[in-house]
Amino acid sequence: MNDKILLSVNGLSKHFGGLAAVQNVSFSIRQGEIVSLIGPNGAGKTTVFNLLSGVFSPSAGTINLDGEDITGKRPFEVCQKGVGRTFQIMQPFPQMTVLENIITSSLFGRVPKISLSQAEEEAVELCKLVGLGDKQNTFPRNLTTPGQKRIEIARALAVKPKLLLLDEVMSGLTPTETIEAIKLVRSLRDKGTTVFLIEHVMKVVMGISDRVIVVHHGEKIAEGTCAEVANDPKVIKAYLGEHAEDTKESMC
């Protein structure tokens, strides 16, 4: 990690009619960091990702990536500027094999463009990296949910992102698969990718993050190291208030 700010978000808001899904959220992420975005269901986490990746235009606020204002840019532009993302609700092309899904990402998401043969070569490597080496010619519908999430990760990586946004890619994994996924995220960071992830599994969040940002009802309520946020009364209240079964212990 270094001190260079890769992503800087200021006063970001998104309203859906009368609902403020994201309200005046500001934060920054340094190059090489692994930062988690957490918060109860409906807190606005995925909406933040949709704003960062250009799926939605913000109602207010700015997004700066690597020194460039990308506020309001369209998804393909944001992607080509170096933001790769996964979708919480997986969106593979159903008529394409796993490999073809990943190749499509390399062909359309990269600047400068690469050849089909290079895209294919890279896609084969990405399949292996995410654990789909033996599923290249399978159709997405024949994979389990965690398997489909692996396609999402490979497709996001195929654009060679500076910033990788992972939306709950570890839910539903077995403990062994979770350990593998954590190793993968760390290895991506070690190779220079900055990772911003939404995760509900607190053990993962606490084990992997350099920093954690907490949102609740669309607002940022805390930001800090794992220990800092886990001990923050506002965070504990947000979780205890909405998930009575959660305890502070489960956050640490």
Ligand SMILES: Nc1ncnc2c1ncn2[C@@H]1O[C@H](COP(=O)(O)OP(=O)(O)OP(=O)(O)O)[C@@H](O)[C@H]1O
């Ligand atoms: N396209 C949309 N139109 C209208 N309301 C939306 C839209 N997208 C999200 N919302 C609302 O915005 C709020 C935040 O939703 P969001 O999906 O960002 O939450 P989240 O923190 O990702 O939740 P979860 O943990 O369940 O994935 C919710 O009240 C949701 O119903």
Ligand SMILES: [Mg+2]
């Ligand atoms: Mg979500």
